[in-house]
Amino acid sequence: MNRRAVISGGPILTMADDPAPEAVALLDGRILAVGSLDDCRDAAGRGAAEVDLGGRALLPGFVDAHTHPLMLGQCAAWVDCAPPEVTSMDALVAALGRRRDGLPPTAPVWGFGVHLVDMAEGRNPTAADLDRVATDRDVAVMHRSGHGVMVNTHCLTANGITRDLPDPAGGWIERDEQGNPTGALWDAAIDLITGPEGVKTLNHGPNIHIPDAPERLVDLLCNAQTMLLKAGITSVTDCQVTRREMETYLSARDDGRLQLRVSMLTLSTLLEALVELGLRSRLGDDHLAFAGLKLYADGTLTGLTAYFESGYRFDPCHHGQLYHEPDELRRLIRRAHRFGLQTGTHAQGDSAIQIVLDAVTEALADVDRTDHRHRIEHCGMPSEEQVPEIARLGIQPVNQPTHHYLVGDAMLDKVGERAHRYNPYGEFVRAGILPVLSSDTPVSGPDPLEAVWAAATRATRYGSVLGDEAQRLSVEQGLRGYTINGARATRREHVVGSIEPGKLADFAVLSADPLATPLDELRAIRVEETWVDGAPVDYRRL
DSSP: OOOEEEEESSOBOOSSSSOSOSEEEEETTEEEEEEOHHHHHHHHOTTOEEEEOTTOEEEEOEEEEEEOHHHHHHHHTSEEOSTTTOOSHHHHHHHHHHHHHTSOTTOOEEEEEEOGGGSTTSSOOOHHHHHTTOSSSOEEEEETTSSEEEEOHHHHHHTTOOTTSOOOTTEEEEEOTTSOEEEEEEEGGGGGGSOTTSOOOGGGSOOOOOOOOHHHHHHHHHHHHHHHHHTTEEEEEEEEEOHHHHHHHHHHHHTTOOOSEEEEEEEGGGHHHHHHHTOOSOEEOSSEEEEEEEEESBOOTTTTOSOOTTOBTTBTTOOOOBSSOHHHHHHHHHHHHHHTOOEEEEEOSHHHHHHHHHHHHHHHHHSOOTTOOOEEEEOOSOOTTHHHHHHHHTOEEEBOHHHHHHHHHHHHHHHGGGGGGSSOHHHHHHTTOOOOBOOOTTSSOSOHHHHHHHHHHOBOTTSOBOSOGGGOOOHHHHHHHTTHHHHHHTTOTTTSSSOOTTSBOOEEEESSOGGGSOGGGGGGOOEEEEEETTEEOOGGGO
């Protein structure tokens, strides 16, 4: 291969201990040397290509430790039901109606991104609202959290969802005062509309696996891959893999279309299959690998299904949703731990987080694994007492700061003053926990610089600020959270996440240095190039 290059001519933010080197030398898709321009030229040898940044900034490719790429691609193909496109029921009906008019007769109409905080009416759509779009076909809108789908009467009827149908384990059929379904299906209740051949998550998580033709799923995945790469993201963790995702990734890889680096956390419905196969540790290559197990403790804060024993502000008797009884979740985590797997468990409410802490405590007492790297996904509302316990147990919270930007105002309304501790980054840092930033895309867009800005300001879309300065991250801490710390959370810090000799040559080339840019201008920085394996990404191959 013998592809050699020297990159210089702009600030190089290594996210490592080497302070501001002049240049980087590359050889065959890996970083050969980092340091002075002369030293890098010597290392690369005569004939190496010279790449001039022209004053732009070079960073390691961003590592997004919590994503749903196939879901991103599919939702991006649906109707955009978020602001500024949709801010009222009339606007929602109009947007869905325009899509209906372009579809074949009876073809379903899907939308994504609705959230009550963005709606003039202050609520999510009902079946009656969506009946205004069509009564002869399914109309469905996925909640921005991915934990709920709002459907029309046709969809309810076609799937046998009536007042007499009980809530499934781990799910909730929203009902009106008379007990009739409103059209909102939360968490595992989404299983009811994926059809007899569709993925069923049961009580192991929300069903984000909406059926589509296999060849179309590959195209949708590659569209999502393009969005991620154009945002400077070169490595991701897919945090809910079933057979549907696995088959799609393999097809994209076999077709030569997979350039993104993907680590897969398999949904816990498949735990016994993993044990039967003996798949107890990472398996794959630098572009596609099985990495561990994804579990769910509770639901979503903004869908009011995150679990708090103390209840919500609007109703202290409303506690949220657990996917498993506590004993069952503890058993699953202990079994995965004993088997040797890294786990990532979704937990938002403090009571759900406590179940995970108890499970890891029991697992470590059973089998002492000093470098287990178990994760809590989101970890939005831990109590002050839980933060040092998270640190003591060696658990890694994986947060999404853009969430508090998008829905922080709803949090203030639903959980009150506790919302000021939503995503308590400052407390994590003071406890010795390395902050990890991610997107949970498509719940929020794949935009690392917006996430860094959100963690540094704790601002919300509608003008609130959550917490005080002690809960904020610096821009540098945020960048590390989206690079080297994200790599560590996925056990990939030895190959990605920083610009150091021996690592893969994955880079984001930015229009300006984020460490030298005023905070209020940070989100305006553009990703001008993304490099994978030592070369700019060729989007024509995707």
